[in-house]
Amino acid sequence: MIGQSSNALLKVLILVPLLLTAVVMQATEVSDAMLEEFSVEATGPFSVQAGLATWSAPQPNGRSCESCHGESLFVTGSHYKTGELIEPMAPSVNPERLTERRKINKWFLRNCKWTYGRVCTAQEKGDILLWLSQQ
């Protein structure tokens, strides 16, 4: 009996951290490093909810990130004008996402300006990156 319960305890001790890493694993070394850099200029801690809100809130011009990336990060989107297919954003289904600093910076620059008409703040970029990295 004692052997069994300690076995179960052992399983829990092994499984729980494993499951936790599985959730956090989507983040990449690159996105983690960039989050740290953004946090220097950020006004507060990064929040997943704020990231989601910034991503999906339609702007006065009718645009949002979903205009091209679609409503789900887990499926292929398409460019609003050209129809060019855009691979899923979620790193869990598209492991290439968030692995290249140059690309992350490029798309933050291009897409923030197109969507919001201005560059994004370090806070906004951190919120979005944190949220994306957990998908």
Place this chain on the structure above:
Amino acid sequence: MKKVFKMQEQVNSTAQIIGAAFLSAVLLFGVGGIIVYGVENEPVYQPDELYEDECGACHYAYPPGLLPVSSWLGIMQNLEDHFEDNAETDEETATYVSNYLVENALKPGQNAKWSVLLRNMPNDPPLRIVELPGFQQAHESELELIEGVDLGWDFFSPCEDCHRQADQGLFDKELLSGGYGPTSR
């Protein structure tokens, strides 16, 4: 009876020879056709990897040989407002892409198949491929088809709506077939 049988045999062998000759001719024609087709339709366009990555993420990575140097430079100087989209990139990448485009741009003697685009080129060439007089001339019948219907220039973009092998730089008329166009998108 024997004679008739012999004659029949002769007729048979003649028929066989004719048949064999005919069959070989057909086979030769077919194989030859495949070879010629293969040679004629070899990819003439293999986009640069970084160019494809930078520009092909949002639209068909138009072969540099479809626009003259000045048009490419005009486009590259205004990436912040790239036909109402933002296509900015870091300076190093922009310089690389610019050089690639200029080097392979539409110019006399570059690609005989696309030289049609050079026709009536104005001194100040447009930025859009679809606005080149040579392009419009080559697509005259398509333009007539949509005359009076406001489909906008998007009708011709992207190329591969109709030219299904555009990614290999193949725009030959013979490769077009029915049912193409933006409606198939």
